[in-house]
Amino acid sequence: MPMTLQPASLSAAPRDILHKIMTAALRAADPAVQIPRNMPKVPRGKTIVIGAGKASAHMARSFEACWIRENGSDDIANRLGGLVVTRYGHAAPCEHIEIVEASHPVPDAAGQKAAERILEIAQNAGPDDLIICMISGGGSALLALPAPGISLEDKQAISKALLKSGATISEMNCVRKHLSAIKGGRLALAGSRAKMVTYLVSDVPGDDPAIIASGPTVPDPTTQKDALAIIKRYGITLPAGAQKLLANTDHETIKPGHDCFTGNDVIMLSRPQDSLLAAADAARDMGLNTVILGDAIEGESREIAKMHAGIARQVATHGQPSQKPCILLSGGETTVTVRGDGGRGGRNAEFMLSLLLQLRDEAGFAALAIDTDGIDGSEDNAGAIMDGDSWQKAITGNIDLADYLDRNDAYSAFEKLDDLIVTGPTLTNVNDFRAILIY
Numbered sequence: 001m002p003m004t005l006q007p008a009s010l011s012a013a014p015r016d017i018l019h020k021i022m023t024a025a026l027r028a029a030d031p032a033v034q035i036p037r038n039m040p041k042v043p044r045g046k047t048i049v050i051g052a053g054k055a056s057a058h059m060a061r062s063f064e065a066c067w068i069r070e071n072g073s074d075d076i077a078n079r080l081g082g083l084v085v086t087r088y089g090h091a092a093p094c095e096h097i098e099i100v101e102a103s104h105p106v107p108d109a110a111g112q113k114a115a116e117r118i119l120e121i122a123q124n125a126g127p128d129d130l131i132i133c134m135i136s137g138g139g140s141a142l143l144a145l146p147a148p149g150i151s152l153e154d155k156q157a158i159s160k161a162l163l164k165s166g167a168t169i170s171e172m173n174c175v176r177k178h179l180s181a182i183k184g185g186r187l188a189l190a191g192s193r194a195k196m197v198t199y200l201v202s203d204v205p206g207d208d209p210a211i212i213a214s215g216p217t218v219p220d221p222t223t224q225k226d227a228l229a230i231i232k233r234y235g236i237t238l239p240a241g242a243q244k245l246l247a248n249t250d251h252e253t254i255k256p257g258h259d260c261f262t263g264n265d266v267i268m269l270s271r272p273q274d275s276l277l278a279a280a281d282a283a284r285d286m287g288l289n290t291v292i293l294g295d296a297i298e299g300e301s302r303e304i305a306k307m308h309a310g311i312a313r314q315v316a317t318h319g320q321p322s323q324k325p326c327i328l329l330s331g332g333e334t335t336v337t338v339r340g341d342g343g344r345g346g347r348n349a350e351f352m353l354s355l356l357l358q359l360r361d362e363a364g365f366a367a368l369a370i371d372t373d374g375i376d377g378s379e380d381n382a383g384a385i386m387d388g389d390s391w392q393k394a395i396t397g398n399i400d401l402a403d404y405l406d407r408n409d410a411y412s413a414f415e416k417l418d419d420l421i422v423t424g425p426t427l428t429n430v431n432d433f434r435a436i437l438i439y
Helices: 013-026 056-071 072-079 109-124 152-165 169-180 186-190 224-232 240-246 272-285 301-318 345-359 390-396 401-406 410-417
Strands: 047-053 080-087 098-102 130-136 195-201 265-270 289-300 327-334 365-371 383-386 432-438
Touching: 013 152, 013 272, 013 327, 013 365, 013 432, 047 056, 047 109, 056 072, 056 130, 056 195, 072 080, 080 109, 098 109, 098 186, 098 289, 130 289, 152 169, 152 240, 186 327, 195 401, 224 240, 272 289, 272 327, 272 432, 289 301, 289 390, 301 345, 301 432, 327 345, 345 365, 345 383, 345 390, 345 401, 345 432, 383 410, 401 410
Parallel strands: 047 080, 047 130, 080 098, 130 195, 195 265, 289 327
Antiparallel strands: 327 432, 365 383, 365 432
């Protein structure tokens, strides 16, 4: 016979518990905590900070403050400079490092201009200089430098098609780097006369440096043949210039073992697992059992939600894999295959809408899911939250949640339920964070 478990008492309201756990996860993802512990030696020449990503401006500001504080002469400060590009709204002002903003997830002309300048800065660095490269998620779109024979409009069209296709982040970035003049190790090649240190904030399952922002400063083991296979798998039509480029084996990315990587350092500052561990610690401090399901979960958002719902029910009904009260935690990057036009919302809102439909009016569940950069897709929310009242609000408001899910319109559904989570830009990015409370 199944074991029937009684409702567990909680130390606070379910939503308050979830918000505290989310806050702990975001705090652990802040790269500013790790940068002072990983400072390089002062070079004889200039210190040049370049980079791209949603967290890159915050990383640059943290580095600048620590560099000047630790090495504090006017001469060293005057030899510090560079250029970093981040997403619109994610800038962090610096005194010596220029910060510019560009479009994400679809690239724009501002990103292309910034990438051109960053490549030129790297090319001009000499043997006595030190290049500090700040790389975080979002850098693939922000470093928008099309390879010869491809226009920015081509890159934009391909980006939109990939985003709608359901391709994983590793698949999308494989295609992106093979159509780029700066990604796939090419930025390291451009700056190969100087010493280079790359700081990374991982937003990809598995934390592979070659996938984060399409690996501009690290070796790329993938090939143009791999990129063409991904294009074929998802039925994407390439512009003629892109098709021709991928068929030209002379335009391969920079492979492992190339001399341009010799002596360079790669430092991982923040990972999804760091946030999950911090969230688990916060949950235990509140008297909750914790289960980390994984930091690299991929798949269709609505299907991953069904899997999470099944595990949550197993906890509620059988006390497996943990007794109540329990928090299920997971990270990674799910995907959404867009099935229609006009829907609003990102992968985390879609996950939550599917989860809500699975759990419906069952008692003893609350959950949230966010993108840790504070922007879920292209809307103003980080994600969404639900508890036992959410389904009843949908019934009372005559909100057909299944219809919203069919239209990939999760944002609008949670907007009507008043269950959106809006944090604003967090200035970090370790991918999705999901927490399900069973009590």
